[in-house]
Structure formats: C-alpha cells, structure tokens
Amino acid sequence: EPKVRALVAGNWKMNGLRAGIAEAEAVGRALNETPAGADVMICPPATLLGPMVAALGDSTVHVGGQDCHVNVSGAFTGDVSAEMLADAGATAVIVGHSERRSLHGELDRDVRAKAEAAHRAGLSAIVCVGETAGERAAALTQTVVSRQLAGSLPDGARAANTVVAYEPVWAIGTGLTPTVEDVAKVHAAIRKALVARFGAEGQGMRILYGGSVKPQNARELMAVPDVNGALVGGASLKAADFLGIIAAYQ
Numbered sequence: 001e002p003k004v005r006a007l008v009a010g011n012w013k014m015n016g017l018r019a020g021i022a023e024a025e026a027v028g029r030a031l032n033e034t035p036a037g038a039d040v041m042i043c044p045p046a047t048l049l050g051p052m053v054a055a056l057g058d059s060t061v062h063v064g065g066q067d068c069h070v071n072v073s074g075a076f077t078g079d080v081s082a083e084m085l086a087d088a089g090a091t092a093v094i095v096g097h098s099e100r101r102s103l104h105g106e107l108d109r110d111v112r113a114k115a116e117a118a119h120r121a122g123l124s125a126i127v128c129v130g131e132t133a134g135e136r137a138a139a140l141t142q143t144v145v146s147r148q149l150a151g152s153l154p155d156g157a158r159a160a161n162t163v164v165a166y167e168p169v170w171a172i173g174t175g176l177t178p179t180v181e182d183v184a185k186v187h188a189a190i191r192k193a194l195v196a197r198f199g200a201e202g203q204g205m206r207i208l209y210g211g212s213v214k215p216q217n218a219r220e221l222m223a224v225p226d227v228n229g230a231l232v233g234g235a236s237l238k239a240a241d242f243l244g245i246i247a248a249y250q
C-alpha cells in the first residue's frame, strides 16, 4: 500500500454560529504548535466560510463546503455554487452526504454532476457513499457502495481532486461503528474499484472512513489498510475532540 497523506475533515453540518469559530481557531493554533501528520479541514455552514477563513489566518487548516449547486450562477434561490465556495476560500466541498441523499433526494447522477462542478471550480470533491442499516442487513453493502461509486464519481476524477468517504448511514451520529474487519473489507473493495477505473490515480485517491469517529476509536480505524483519514461529524464541533482525532494521525 503506497503512503498517501491522510485527511481529517470535520463536517459541522448545520451547527456552529459565529461563536463556534473559536473552536476552529483553537484547532488552527494547536496545529501551528504541533503540525499534524495529516491534512486537516473544517466544513462549516456556507455563511461561516468567509469568517472562518479570516479567523484561521495563516494556519494550515483547510476549509470546505458541505454541498454545491451544479451551475456556476443563476436563478437558483437558496443555492450556492462551487465557484462561490472557492471565492469564499474553500478548497473542497462534500458532495453526496447521506443527509443530502436522503433529505434532498440526491441521486448518484446528481452527486456526480456536483463533483464535476467542484472540479470545474478547482475544488476537491469529497464524495460520500455508504449503505443503510436495511441494506447492510440484506448483505447489500458491497453492491450499494460499488453502485454509488460507479454512479457518483466523474470520469475526470484524479487523486489530487477527489476523495471518497465511506460512511455507513447507520453509523452516522449513532455511536455505532462497523468492526475494523468490516471497514477493511469495504475500503479494500473501494480501492479495487478506484484502481480498476482510474489506474494510478485511483491508487492515490484518499478513502476516508466516516461514522461516529471519536478520539477513542480514531487510532484503530486509522490503522486499517486503505483508511486514509476520517470524515468527522459530531466530534468535529469541539476543538478538544477534533484534536484528539487528529492526534491519531501524528
């Protein structure tokens, strides 16, 4: 397994008013003192992108969006384009998070178009995939994940602009996690699919695990082959917890 630099990305979801930026600043300050062995990113609500970029100053912490529209601009009330995220200082955007898929009816082809929009704007796309509890119970995990990967990743995906996040839906926000054996199996299958489709670029793409990652389980998850980092929800909202996870990547 060639070494790829890990990425720890925090997904704040619709949490964190302006006051929450103090948490991001604390992460930035801590990393200035002890740089992490991983890239670190925080994805706040779109309204906080600009203030967060300003607050982070010259820290190495990256900032990303949580979703984007496929168009550059236009009559799309309430939406934000990938170009707008880039203009606000984002370097990446999460696309196809399970909450977007389930609550906004996003299909693989929508996610793929959003990933293409991200690339067009010069952003990395963090493309989320993962099975529901029902699909897992029906032994459909590999089927679902490979279908989502095939449908959600654009042909132009490269190691430098595409990250895959494996997030079992039943593990998000529940405190439940798959066994390390299950994580290893799914990540190995994702890597195989990426290499089959993208060759060397697929070898270099980062595959994050997401779903109830905490300081307590980050180390064992990080040790799994083909786990190249974490997508962190709840535990990214408190600097101490997020830094505890980042510490697993020293």
Ligand code: PEP
Pocket: 011, 167, 171, 172, 173, 174, 175, 210, 211, 212, 213, 231, 232, 233, 234, 235
């Ligand atoms: C997420 O929603 O991306 C996530 C991983 O959430 P949590 O860490 O809270 O399970």
